[in-house]
Amino acid sequence: MFANPDPFHEWYHGRGPGVGDHPVDGFLGMPAGAFYLGLLCVLAGLGGVLALGLISDWGVTFPRWVPWLRGRRVPPWLPLTPTVVGSAVMIGYSATLPWQFAADLSRSSPQDIFTPTGVLIGLPLLLAWTIALPLAGWSYYRRTRLPR
Numbered sequence: 001m002f003a004n005p006d007p008f009h010e011w012y013h014g015r016g017p018g019v020g021d022h023p024v025d026g027f028l029g030m031p032a033g034a035f036y037l038g039l040l041c042v043l044a045g046l047g048g049v050l051a052l053g054l055i056s057d058w059g060v061t062f063p064r065w066v067p068w069l070r071g072r073r074v075p076p077w078l079p080l081t082p083t084v085v086g087s088a089v090m091i092g093y094s095a096t097l098p099w100q101f102a103a104d105l106s107r108s109s110p111q112d113i114f115t116p117t118g119v120l121i122g123l124p125l126l127l128a129w130t131i132a133l134p135l136a137g138w139s140y141y142r143r144t145r146l147p148r
Contacts, residue, residue, distance in 0.1 A: 002118025004110055011113045012037075047086060047133070053079050054136040060144060076144045083137035087130075094130040097123055 014032030027035040053059035059079055062069040104112075104119045114122070 002115050002121065003113060004115060007111055007113045008033075046082075047129070050079060050082055050086070051133060051136055054083065054140040059140060076141065080137060080141060083133060083140070087134040087137060090126070090130040090133065094127055097127060 012031055012033030030038065053074075060074055062072050062074055064070045101119065101123050104114075104123075105116055108116045108119075
């Protein structure tokens with residue numbers, strides 16, 4: 001939706017813009033760009049489920065549809081471990097966003113894979129997740145810690 005068609009097509013099939021039509025092997029039988037976008041979609045979905053678990057009751061007690069664990073307390077380390085790791089990675093990446101944002105907007109061209117509109121929408125959304133995930137994790141930690 002926010003991509004330039006020709007460079008995106010080359011990138012999607014595992015070739016850098018301007019490299020030509022030589023065949024490039026993908027990963028697991030998928031083109032490299034398809035694998036990358038698929039992996040991003042899976043990680044985004046898992047991040048969404050993780051965020052929902054941090055703020056809802058099924059993040060504290062296993063729901064009834066989970067065999068052998070239904071009704072038991074969720075160990076706090078289970079959702080907090082991916083929250084801390086994911087937050088650290090996102091914070092580290094987001095520290096580079098001001099430079100990426102400025103560079104992407106100042107040097108945009110039709111040969112870029114993504115359009116400036118994609119940059120203006122995508123990077124702030126990533127920044128919002130970078131702030132929201134650690135806050136949800138901190139709230140979960142405070143809600144589930146054992147009383148002293």
